[in-house]
Amino acid sequence: MERAQEAGCLNIDGHVPSREERALCAEIRVFARELRDMIPDAAPEHLYELTTYHDMLHRVGFHEVPPQKFSEDMQRRFFESWTGGKAAVSEAEIYAMIAPKVRANAAAVDPRYYSAYYRLKKAWIRELSVRDSFRGVSQAENYRRLSQLLADNLSDCYPGGKAEAQARKQRWVTANLVSDPSLLDSDTREAYRRFLAKAEFLGFTVTARELSPR
Numbered sequence: 001m002e003r004a005q006e007a008g009c010l011n012i013d014g015h016v017p018s019r020e021e022r023a024l025c026a027e028i029r030v031f032a033r034e035l036r037d038m039i040p041d042a043a044p045e046h047l048y049e050l051t052t053y054h055d056m057l058h059r060v061g062f063h064e065v066p067p068q069k070f071s072e073d074m075q076r077r078f079f080e081s082w083t084g085g086k087a088a089v090s091e092a093e094i095y096a097m098i099a100p101k102v103r104a105n106a107a108a109v110d111p112r113y114y115s116a117y118y119r120l121k122k123a124w125i126r127e128l129s130v131r132d133s134f135r136g137v138s139q140a141e142n143y144r145r146l147s148q149l150l151a152d153n154l155s156d157c158y159p160g161g162k163a164e165a166q167a168r169k170q171r172w173v174t175a176n177l178v179s180d181p182s183l184l185d186s187d188t189r190e191a192y193r194r195f196l197a198k199a200e201f202l203g204f205t206v207t208a209r210e211l212s213p214r
Helices: 002-007 019-041 044-062 068-083 091-108 111-128 139-151 161-175 186-201
Strands: none
Touching (some): 002 019, 019 068
C-alpha cells in the first residue's frame, strides 16, 4: 500500500495510470483475493482487522467497493465472538467497527450493535472519570480506546456539554503522552502514533517531541 501510494494509485483525479501503477494494482488484486480466501478461517479476534485490510486493498486494486455481504458476515462473527466471551477480542475494535455505523445512521444499525456501542461508551467514560487511562488492558488497547473516544461526540456525557467534553479529551491526551516512544513495543508504538495523529488532527495540544516518535 505504501508503494501504491507513492506511485499514485490512491489518487482519484482521473489521471492515466502509469505502468508502475497498473503493475501494483495487479499485485494488490492478487493479494486481495488471497486475503479474501483465508479470512473465513482466521481466529475470531483477527476478523475485524483482516476485513478492514481487505476492504482497503480491494478498493485500490479493483477501483470498487468490495461485496458488502462478505464484510458484514465477518464483522458479525467478530461481534458474536466478543458477545460470546472471547477475551482476545479488542473492545476498541468492536467500538471502531460499530461507531461509524451509529454516526452515519443510528436507526439502521442492528440493535445489538447499537446497544454494545452505548454500553462500551458509558463504561469507558465511567472509568475515565476516576483516572485518565484504562487499567487492566495493554498499553496498545489503552491508546486505541482513547483514539476512538477522541473522535466521538461526548457532549451528552458531561453536564458542561461540548466544552467540558473537549477539556476532558485534552486532559486524556496530556496524561497519556510519553517522553520516549522508542521504549514502547512495536504494537504499542503504532497505537500511540495513531493516537497522537488523531489528537493533532482534531486540534488537541500535542508537543512536537511526541509527534515524532522514533
